[in-house]
Amino acid sequence: MGRVEPAELTLALVGREAGITAGALVQRFGSKLGLMRAFSGRFAGGADAMLDALRARAGSPLGALEAYATSVAGMAETPATLAHHLAYLQMDLTDPEMFAHVRDHAVATRRALVRWIEEAVSAGDLRDDTDAGMLARLVHAVVSGSMLAYAFFREGAPDAWLRRDLAIALQPYRRAVSAGPRQRKPGGKARRPGGR
Numbered sequence: 001m002g003r004v005e006p007a008e009l010t011l012a013l014v015g016r017e018a019g020i021t022a023g024a025l026v027q028r029f030g031s032k033l034g035l036m037r038a039f040s041g042r043f044a045g046g047a048d049a050m051l052d053a054l055r056a057r058a059g060s061p062l063g064a065l066e067a068y069a070t071s072v073a074g075m076a077e078t079p080a081t082l083a084h085h086l087a088y089l090q091m092d093l094t095d096p097e098m099f100a101h102v103r104d105h106a107v108a109t110r111r112a113l114v115r116w117i118e119e120a121v122s123a124g125d126l127r128d129d130t131d132a133g134m135l136a137r138l139v140h141a142v143v144s145g146s147m148l149a150y151a152f153f154r155e156g157a158p159d160a161w162l163r164r165d166l167a168i169a170l171q172p173y174r175r176a177v178s179a180g181p182r183q184r185k186p187g188g189k190a191r192r193p194g195g196r
Helices: 011-018 022-029 032-045 047-058 061-076 079-094 095-121 132-153 157-174
Strands: none
Touching: 011 022, 011 032, 011 061, 011 132, 011 157, 032 095, 047 061, 047 095, 061 079, 061 095, 061 132, 061 157, 079 157, 095 132, 132 157
């Protein structure tokens, strides 16, 4: 999909990649549209596992946010790759079944971002007054928009471009100096060492 646009994607091409005949794909999926719908459903169904794997490899919640930005940047590996992915997105947005799948994936992504931001607050990397839901919405919008902006500017590598925009978005929420994880007094509210 990164190599060819939707009009160039044929069952014969997919069959050659998979080592099976186009006829076998027709028997299994009925048509190219059927194959695309099945693919989008599988993509959405694997969102939680993919996001959990990003978090596990990152080592920290803020690292997971950066890993998310890097994974999105993969769609902009080349100008043609990005153009192809945007063309497939158009299919996702106009076909009702595929739209349901892409929306499920977006919802799973937003849930993961909220979790990681809450973890970053607990770890002392982000301010206590951070609204995790609102910041997750901002991060989602910034990373998606940054990928599109990269298509216009093409300055440097796409992963560095997206991570820089993410860092700008997170900057107002960061603690000037990390105070470490919050501690709880017995029967009291969360506090930070030497702080509130």
